[in-house]
Amino acid sequence: MPMKDLFDRIIENKGPLGKWASVAEGYFVFPKLEGPISNRMKFNGKEVITWSVNDYLGLANQPEVRKADADAAAKYGSAYPMGARMMSGHTDLHEQLEVELAEFVNKEAAYVLNFGYQGILSTIDTLVSKNDIIVYDVDAHACIIDGVRLHHGKRFTYKHNDIESLEKNLERATKMAEQTGGGILVISEGVFGMRGEQGRLKEIVALKDKFQFRLLVDDAHGFGTLGKRGAGAGEEQGIQDDIDVYFATFAKSMASTGAFIAADKEIIDFLKYNMRSQMFAKSLQMVLVEGALKRLDMLRTRPEFKTKLWENVNALQNGLKERGFDIGTTQSCVTPVYLKGSIPEAMVLVKDLRENYGIFCSIVVYPVIPKGLILLRLIPTASHNMEDVSITLDAFSAIRTKLEDGIYKRLSASIPIS
Ligand SMILES: Cc1ncc(COP(=O)(O)O)c(C=O)c1O
Numbered sequence: 001m002p003m004k005d006l007f008d009r010i011i012e013n014k015g016p017l018g019k020w021a022s023v024a025e026g027y028f029v030f031p032k033l034e035g036p037i038s039n040r041m042k043f044n045g046k047e048v049i050t051w052s053v054n055d056y057l058g059l060a061n062q063p064e065v066r067k068a069d070a071d072a073a074a075k076y077g078s079a080y081p082m083g084a085r086m087m088s089g090h091t092d093l094h095e096q097l098e099v100e101l102a103e104f105v106n107k108e109a110a111y112v113l114n115f116g117y118q119g120i121l122s123t124i125d126t127l128v129s130k131n132d133i134i135v136y137d138v139d140a141h142a143c144i145i146d147g148v149r150l151h152h153g154k155r156f157t158y159k160h161n162d163i164e165s166l167e168k169n170l171e172r173a174t175k176m177a178e179q180t181g182g183g184i185l186v187i188s189e190g191v192f193g194m195r196g197e198q199g200r201l202k203e204i205v206a207l208k209d210k211f212q213f214r215l216l217v218d219d220a221h222g223f224g225t226l227g228k229r230g231a232g233a234g235e236e237q238g239i240q241d242d243i244d245v246y247f248a249t250f251a252k253s254m255a256s257t258g259a260f261i262a263a264d265k266e267i268i269d270f271l272k273y274n275m276r277s278q279m280f281a282k283s284l285q286m287v288l289v290e291g292a293l294k295r296l297d298m299l300r301t302r303p304e305f306k307t308k309l310w311e312n313v314n315a316l317q318n319g320l321k322e323r324g325f326d327i328g329t330t331q332s333c334v335t336p337v338y339l340k341g342s343i344p345e346a347m348v349l350v351k352d353l354r355e356n357y358g359i360f361c362s363i364v365v366y367p368v369i370p371k372g373l374i375l376l377r378l379i380p381t382a383s384h385n386m387e388d389v390s391i392t393l394d395a396f397s398a399i400r401t402k403l404e405d406g407i408y409k410r411l412s413a414s415i416p417i418s
Contacts, residue, residue, distance in 0.1 A: 016367065028347060028363060036061045037255070039384045041360070048360035049388045051378040056225050056333055057305040058382035059295055060255035072290035080286045085272075089283025097293050098260070104296060105223075105231050105248075106240050107262035111272055112292075114284045116249030116259035120218055121147035122277030123247065123261055124187070126270070127216065128153065131182030133173040135213070137161065137189065137199065144187055144218060153182065161192075163203045170211045184212065190219030190233030190248075191226070194364065194377065196330030198222070198233050205242035214244040224253020225333050230299050230306050250288070254295045258284045308382040309333060312389065316380050319393040325400070335378040337396065338369075341403055344412035346374040349399055352408070357395035 014021065017029065026032070033050060034042040037060040041050045059065050083089040094112055102110035113119030124147030128134060134148050138157040148155050154176055159165035166186070173184045188199035204215060219232040227235025232248060234240030245267065249259040261271065272278070284292075298305065313333045320327050326338040341349065343365045353359045353376075364375040378392070402408060 023347075028350065031360075033360070039381065039388050043354060043360050046355075046358065048354060048358050049384075049392060051335075051359065051361040051380070051384075051392070053381065054221075054252040054379055055255045055381050055383070056221075056253045056309055056379070057255070057299070058308070059253070059298060059305065061383070062298070065255070065291070065294055065298070068294035069287060069291045072287045076286040076290075078285055078287055081283055083283065084279055084281060085283045086279050091286065091289070093286060093289045093293065094283065097289055097296070100293065100296055101260050102262050104229070104300060105246055105262045106235075107246060107264070109265040109268035110260050110262040111268050111275075111278070112284055112289070113259040113261065113278060114281055115257070115277075116220065116247075116251055117143040117146075118277040118281075119249075119259045119261070120144065120247050121150065122275050123245065123271060124148060124185070124216070125150040126275045127214075127245065128185055129182065131177075131180040132185060133177050133180075133182060134185050134187065135166065135169045135173050136187040137192075139192055139194075140187060141189060141193065141218060141220070144189075148187075153180070161197060161200050163200055163207070166204065167207060167210075170207060170213065173213075174211055183214065185216060186213045187216045187218070190217050190222030191332040191334065193221050193334060194368070194375070195328050195336050196221075196332045196334030197328075198226070198237070198331045201233060201243070202237045202239050205239045208242065215242065216245040216247065217243045218247045220247075220249045220252055221332060221334060223248035224299055225306065225309065230303075250292055250295070253299065254292060256288055256291050256295060258288050258292060305382045309380065312380040312382065312384045312386075315386060315389045316378065316384075316392070319389060320396065323393060323397055325396065333380055335380060337376040337378065339374045339376065339400065339403060340372060341374045341408065342372065342412070345403065345408040348408040348412045349374065349403060350376075352402070353395060353399055357391075357398065359392055359395050 037053055037055055040047050081089040081091055097112055098110040120143050128151055130152040132153050134151055134155040136144060136148060136157055137160055139160040156169040156173055158169045177184055188204055191198050222233035224230045226233050234243045245261055245263045247261045250256040317327055317335055328336050328338060346363055346365050350363045362377045364377055369375050
């Protein structure tokens with residue numbers, strides 16, 4: 001076969017999403033939301049109710065959070081500290097944040113990560129060696145899948161949140177581990193961010209009576225939103241102590257950048273000395289560390305943000321259910337609304353929602369969900385109010401009627417996507 005230039009394939013095949021760029025870019029993908037992060041922002045110059053920002057507790061634009069960020073920026077700039085934690089990027093405040101995070105999620109120790117995605121990817125890579133076996137939920141977030149990709153040993157997926165399937169795979173994994181002499185790592189999310197179900201952590205940890213494994217939980221969407229104190233899905237389900245390695249990002253409830261892992265001290269010590277994404281990359285900047293300390297303090301001492309969040313979540317989810325919308329099996333703030341329709345219909349519908357009803361939410365279609373379904377994903381936050389909810393419920397009723405009446409089908413006839 002003749003050799004090709006590397007870029008020929010890239011130019012010919014832009015990828016599953018890239019191929020829609022000419023009709024989608026700037027609107028459905030890479031949209032620009034402008035103005036302070038809040039319940040109302042600007043899109044294409046018009047005010048929209050924003051349901052697509054993971055600022056669950058509404059901290060992003062709280063005056064005291066903004067002040068803490070500004071003060072830290074004035075004091076340290078955005079460079080400090082330079083270098084990886086192990087070399088020249090370590091500070092008292094990183095340590096303080098780790099102590100406070102560990103205490104908050106009820107673990108012996110924590111390690112702050114410069115980014116969530118590569119942090120968990122690298123955690124997975126560091127926890128397992130080639131004789132170990134990974135068993136993970138098939139619907140896991142891309143960062144978990146990429147972490148598993150780095151693994152040189154065996155891996156099995158279990159059906160999404162299906163304990164019977166997990167059990168079968170644990171049987172297979174156990175047989176294999178008995179041959180390799182390795183151990184087993186099970187990975188679940190605390191909350192699955194697309195559809196909002198909680199990982200069945202209680203039932204997963206119950207399997208520890210029957211099988212020998214360690215459990216890693218990515219609680220990106222649970223941290224700050226679930227549990228009595230907001231310590232996440234483990235606290236909510238009463239099994240935090242049985243999570244062996246707990247991960248959460250600062251990119252959602254904490255309204256920032258960065259992440260952390262928490263576990264027994266011996267495990268965190270091992271990760272600190274072996275985790276490539278932290279050993280060979282710059283440490284989290286001080287602005288973000290000080291900002292995280294402030295946000296964590298607010299999580300601990302200002303429960304009113306979580307209370308307000310849940311008032312909004314309940315009003316939105318109950319309102320949708322009362323109007324007969326299918327919101328699936330969510331058990332978290334993530335609010336999916338499933339409608340029946342094609343991709344072109346979804347595009348016209350979302351445009352109508354944004355332009356004529358002032359509602360900005362994310363849209364998910366095939367291949368992420370089955371063909372013929374449209375998922376509108378709403379993220380309520382503490383900065384929303386009952387007026388936002390009521391306008392949105394009315395808008396959703398109106399667009400459903402139009403969808404069922406075939407209006408979007410007619411309008412979408414010229415869109416070159418099937
Ligand atoms: C479940 C889950 N894990 C990890 C991440 C990655 O976190 P970060 O944005 O901090 O890189 C995300 C996305 O933010 C996520 O949704």
